[in-house]
Amino acid sequence: MTEEHAPVRVPATMRGAVTMREVAERAQVSLKTVSNVVNGYPYIRATTKERVERAIEDLGYQVNLSARNLRRGRTGIIGLAVPDLAEPYFGELAGMVVRAADERGLTVLVEQAADRRQELDVLTSARRSLTDGLLYSPIAASVEDLDVSTHPYPLVLLGERTFGVGVDHVSMANLEGVREATRMLLASGARRIAVLGVPPVEDRRPPGELSDLLERDASFTSDSAALRLEGYRRGMADAGMAVEPELLLPLTSWRRSAAADLMTRTVRAGVQFDAVIGLNDTVALGALHALQLAGLRIPEDVQVVGFDDTEEAQFATPGLTSVSPSRNLIAVTGVELLLERIAGHDGPPRLVVPPFALVERGSTQPQR
Numbered sequence: 001m002t003e004e005h006a007p008v009r010v011p012a013t014m015r016g017a018v019t020m021r022e023v024a025e026r027a028q029v030s031l032k033t034v035s036n037v038v039n040g041y042p043y044i045r046a047t048t049k050e051r052v053e054r055a056i057e058d059l060g061y062q063v064n065l066s067a068r069n070l071r072r073g074r075t076g077i078i079g080l081a082v083p084d085l086a087e088p089y090f091g092e093l094a095g096m097v098v099r100a101a102d103e104r105g106l107t108v109l110v111e112q113a114a115d116r117r118q119e120l121d122v123l124t125s126a127r128r129s130l131t132d133g134l135l136y137s138p139i140a141a142s143v144e145d146l147d148v149s150t151h152p153y154p155l156v157l158l159g160e161r162t163f164g165v166g167v168d169h170v171s172m173a174n175l176e177g178v179r180e181a182t183r184m185l186l187a188s189g190a191r192r193i194a195v196l197g198v199p200p201v202e203d204r205r206p207p208g209e210l211s212d213l214l215e216r217d218a219s220f221t222s223d224s225a226a227l228r229l230e231g232y233r234r235g236m237a238d239a240g241m242a243v244e245p246e247l248l249l250p251l252t253s254w255r256r257s258a259a260a261d262l263m264t265r266t267v268r269a270g271v272q273f274d275a276v277i278g279l280n281d282t283v284a285l286g287a288l289h290a291l292q293l294a295g296l297r298i299p300e301d302v303q304v305v306g307f308d309d310t311e312e313a314q315f316a317t318p319g320l321t322s323v324s325p326s327r328n329l330i331a332v333t334g335v336e337l338l339l340e341r342i343a344g345h346d347g348p349p350r351l352v353v354p355p356f357a358l359v360e361r362g363s364t365q366p367q368r
Helices: 020-027 031-038 046-059 065-072 088-103 116-124 126-130 174-187 209-216 224-238 256-268 281-293 327-342
Strands: 077-082 107-112 134-136 155-158 168-170 193-198 248-250 275-278 303-307 321-324 357-359
Touching: 020 031, 020 046, 031 046, 077 088, 077 116, 077 126, 077 327, 088 107, 088 281, 088 327, 107 126, 116 126, 116 134, 134 327, 155 327, 168 327, 174 193, 174 224, 174 275, 174 303, 174 321, 174 357, 193 224, 193 256, 193 281, 248 256, 256 281, 275 281, 281 303
Parallel strands: 077 107, 077 134, 134 155, 155 168, 193 248, 193 275, 275 303, 303 321
Antiparallel strands: 321 357
8 A cells, every 4th residue: 555645845945046036936025125125225115025035035046146246246245454463452343343244244354453564555456356344443543544535445443542633433332431430439439540541641631622623623633542541631610629640650562461550560669549540451450450469448438430341340340330431332333334345325525423321230239
């Protein structure tokens, strides 16, 4: 006795690559409609779009990104250049950019540029022919270096080195973040707040100069240290407190070892302070380590605050209070602005400053 079997339907995905025509036939729409849905055309009836998307899912249709990019004259690759991938902030930012790009069907070519020579190489390298645009976080490049007339490709700046150069820019609330941290420490009872990581004296802007630039000039060169120091100055001024020069602790590089060494020397010199603001988390963690080795209790004797809210700040002992600049939003916004420029957006340059948050952990003892 033979068994009767219903005809076995072989899924399209097992027969070979599903075509757009098969999707159109399944959804009972035109090829043009399927193309519009795949390419994100906004003016499509919701019911039609839903029918096409269901057909795409049922059939397992996959967009041929390489072919689509070739038709558009694109590679589907964007560049990302950061100063130091070993620095937690930049390493985590790069990971977030890669994820944001991947969600949009893009690949990221990540490069490290630690000085002006390397930064200029990133801007002018033949590698730019491999990428559709560049996300760029410089630490040394000048306004002249970033002249858009010499770089005929979409460019979005990340960070705070150079402002007003005629390209889209995603910065962070450096000044306001440290200003808020200063206010919080003063509200909790701190009176002598040391700032670790300020520029060396010879590179430091006089008090008020940066404020003047921020008020009257949209195009200037600065950096995180200068802006965050200005935030501290403003936070102290808000409370009518004077800035003590001996509490401004300079570093030529924001390294944990350098910060720990300077913190140790400051304690041994007898400088009195009841709080420390590290101008990034790496510096603050170096200070935390040195203070504990010196026998000081955190936060009972000295409160410590960092900036960046990196993952390791959460796992310090005690947990490090830190200013979060909304790093993931910086990454996502940068990718989206770059994609808009790649697609042909030719509007005026945009400056985006995502909101910050002061994330309080065990290294501070707020009494508000």
